[in-house]
Amino acid sequence: MTMPIKKLTKILRLEAEKHQDRAVIGGLARYADTWLREAGAAFGPEAAGWVQGVADRLRAYSNLPDPATRRKALAALSEMLRAAPPSHIPRWREQREATPAPPAPPRARPAPAPPAPVRERAGLDSPVTALQGVGPQQAKRLAKLGIRTIRDMLYFFPRRHDDYSQLKPINRIEYGEEVTIIAQVWDAGVRETRGGGTLFKATLSDGTGFVEATWFNQPYLADRIRRGQQIVISGRVDEYLGRLCFNSPQWEPLEKELLHTARLVPVYPLTEGISAKWLRRLMKRTVDYWSKRLPDHLPTSVRQEAGLLDLETAIVQAHFPDSKDLLERARYRLAFDELFVLQIGLLRQRYLYRSVPGKPLPVDKATLRDFIRGLPFELTRAQQRALRQIVADLRSHQPMNRLLQGDVGSGKTVVAAAAMALTVAAGAQAAMMAPTEILAEQHYQTISRLLEWMPPSPPLRGGSGDRRPTIRLLTGSVTGRERTEIYAGLADGSVDVVVGTHALIQEGVQFKELALVVIDEQHRFGVRQRAALRQKGYNPHLLVMTATPIPRSLELTLWGHLDVSVIDEMPPGRKPVVTRLLLPTERERAYAFVRSQIEKGRQAFIICPLVEESQKVEAKAAVDEYKRLQKHIFPDLRLGLLHGRMKGEEKEATMARFARGELDILVATSVVEVGIDVPNATVMLIEGADRFGLAQLHQFRGRVGRGEHASYCLLVSDSASPEAQERLQAVEATNDGFTLAQKDLELRGPGEFLGTRQSGFPDLKLARVTDLRLVEAAREAAR
Secondary structure, X not given: OOHHHHHHHHHHHHHOOOOOOOOOOOHXXXXXXXXXXXXXXXXXXXXXXXXXHHHHHHHHHOOXXXXXXXXXHHHHHHHHHHOOOOOOOOHHHHHHHOOOOOXXXXXXXXXXXXXXXXXXXOOOOOXXXXXXXXXXXXXXXXXXXXXXXXXXXXXXXXXXXXXXXOXXXXXXXXXXXXXXXXXXXXXXXXXXXXXXXXXXXXXXXXXXXXXXXXXEOOHHHHHOXXXXXXXXXXXXXXXXXXXXXXXXXXXEEXXXXXXXXXOEEEEOOOOOOOOHHXXXXXXXXXXXXXXXXOOOOOOHHHHHHHOOOOHXXXXXXHHOOOOHHHHXXXXXXXXXXXXXXXXXXXXXXXXXXXXXXXXXXXXXXXXXXXXXXXXXXXXXXXXXXXXXXXXHHHHOOOOOEEEEEEOOOOOHHHHHHHHHHHHHHOXXXXXXXXXXXXXXXXXXXXXXXXXXXXXXEOOOOOOXXXXXXXXXXXXXXXXXXXXXXXXXXXXXXOOOEEEEOHHHHOOOOOXXXXXXXXXXXXXXXXXXXXXXXXXXXXXXXXXXXXXXXXXXXXXXXXXXXXXXXXXXXXXXXXXXXXXXXXXHHHHHHHHHHHHHHHHOOOEEEEEOOEOOOOOOOXXXXXXXXXXXXXXXXXXXXXXXXXXXXXXXXXXXXXXXXXXXXXXXXXXXXXXXXXXXXOOOEEEEEEEXXXXXXXXXXXXXXXXXXOOOOOXXXXXXXXXXXXXXXXXXXHHHHOOOHXXXXXXXXXXXXXXXXXXXXXXXXXXXXXXXXXXXXXXXXXXXXXX
C-alpha cells in the first residue's frame, strides 16, 4: 500500500466514526489538494484519471445531506482505493516504505518494517550482535534483560500492552482516558523553565478543536515536530488550568508505520541505556524477519485439536497484536507450549522411573488386618482408599512413585506406618525422612507406638533368633557411639525402620535391603536430596507426603510424574477450629482469652514471625516477646520458648515439657508449623499473621483442635492494607485447606507457596500454574 493511500485510508476510517467532515482540518474537500499532489507523484500521469476521480469525490463529500449518504460515499471511496493502479515509486523506495504483509494475517495490519539485516549465516541462536544496530555495548545492556540471542529476543515478551488503538477527534476526548488523535501542528516551540530544564509545547488541531501537548526536557523535538505537520499522539488526557492537555505523550509522524501510537503498543522491561522506542523498533524488525524462521514443534494435529495459532502468528501477535482477541490467543498458544514441554518432561520422567523394575513385596493380608485392628481408632474411608492404592503399588513389579497429600490432621502418618509395617513383614527395610528434627522425633514416637503390636517375627535377612522390629531415630543430634550403632544396624539389616532428617542421606549411611522410602513434607527437600535417599536402595518404592493441600493445577505441573492419593476426609469427632481476625488494638482481649483457656486447664501457642528483633523488619520476635509476656502479661504462668536456632536437645526438652503439661504457653516461631501434636493445646495466637502465607497459617491452625476440647485460632495483623485483610479474612472464613491452598497459590505464586525455590522448578514466562484448564489441555496433548 503506497503512502498516499495509507494516509487517506486512516482519514476515512476516522471520518466514518461520525460522518461530520472533521477528520482533517478544513474537511475532505480541502484535503483533496493534498491528495492530488501526493497521489500524482506516487502513481504518475498514467493514473491521472483515477487520482482525479478520488479528488472529485473528496470535494463533493461536504455537500452530502445526511450520514447515510456520506456512509455510502465513504464506502465508494474505500472501494476506489482498494482498486488503485500500480505505483510508480522506485523499487528501492517501495521496499523501504512498505514491504508486503505476511501471508493470510488474521486481520489487515500495517505493513511490517524492513527485515532486520543480519550477518551471513546468522541463526536463531546467534548473538544479538548479528542484528543491525546492536553493537557490543547494547548487547551488554540487553544481556541484563536476559536477551543474548535472537531467539531470546523473540521470547522476550512485553509485560503489558498500552491500548492506544482508540482514535478520537479532539472534541470527544475526556480527562483520564488513554486515546489517540491525528492532528495538525498549529504552533510549536521550546522554552526554558526556572529550574534550568526545557519545555517543548505543541498546539494541535484536527478541525474539531485544539489541544496542547507538552514534553519535558526534550528540546530536540523542535527539529522533529514542525508547524503544519500531521502527527499521531497517544497518551493519557490530563488537565491544566481547566483545559485538557497531554503531558509527554507518545508521538509519531503520520507518514510512518505506527509502532508507538494508534495501536496496542507493547511495553517491555527496560534497563539503563535501553529506551522503550529503540527496543520496540529493534523488536519489530526482529519479529518481522525471524518469526518466519522459527520451527513449529507442535504437530499440526495437536494445534488443530487445541484450536491454537501457528507459532509464527503467535509470536507476531504476542508482540504487536492486531486486536485484544489475537493477543489473548497468542499468549494462550505460547503458554500452552511452555506447559506442553514441561508435561513431556514429566511424563518421560514417569516412564523412565517405571521402566526400571522394582522389587514387589509379598504383602501379608493378615499383617495388614492385624495392623488395622490394633489401631485405637477406625480409619476413615479416605485413609482406607489411600492404603489400598499403596498396597497395590507395593505388590507391583513397578516401583511405587506416589504422592500422599491431605489436610492437617487427616491421618497421613498412620497410612505411611501401615506401609512400613508391611515392608518389614516382607523382610525388607523402610526409611522415613522429615525436614526438621522436631518432626522426625514426632514421627519416630508415633511409628514406634503404632508398630508396638507387631509380634516377634522369624529371623529376617539371614539373622538368628526371633525378634521384634527395630526402629531407630537418626538426626544431626545423634552422634558418637549411638550413630555408629545405627549405621551398623542399617548395614547388617538389624534395624528395620529408620526415621530421620537429612542425616539419612550422608555417605556413611548404607542399607542392607531398603525397599520403601517415605519423605514427609517433601516440598521442603530439593530434588537431589530426595533422589539421594532413594539411591540408598535398588529402585525402592517411594511415598512422598505433604500436609500442604496442593491445588490440582500445581499437582499436575510439578508432580505430574507421581501417582496421587488424596486424604480429603478428617477423622470423626475432630471439631473445626474457630478462627478470628483481630486488630492490633485488640491484643489485650486476645491475652485475656488465652488466660481464660489456661484457667480451664488448657494450653496455648503464641507464634512470632522472627526469632530476634530486626532493625529492617518491624515484626514481633520470639525471644523478646517471650521475655515481655513472661514479665508483664503472664508473670504467674509457665512459659516456654521454641525457635529454630536452639540446639536439638533444647528443642526436644521444651517440646516434651509442653506435651507433658509442664508449660502453659509456648512462644515459638514457624518451627511449630509441622510436627507438634499436643491434644491439650486449644489456642493458637499468631502475631504478624499478615507475614505468613495462607497455607502456612492453616498449618499453624492445625496444631490445635487435636483433642476433645473446642479450639481457637486468633490472627493479629500488623498491616491494615486491604490486600492483607482480604487474605486473612479467607483464613477466617474456611477450614478447608484445599480452598486456602488454591487462593494462596493465586496470591503468592508457586515459588513462595512451596516455601522455597526448588531445583528443577519450571521457569514459565507466560503460563500460569493456576490455569487448570490449560495445564490439563497441555498434559492431554503430551500423552
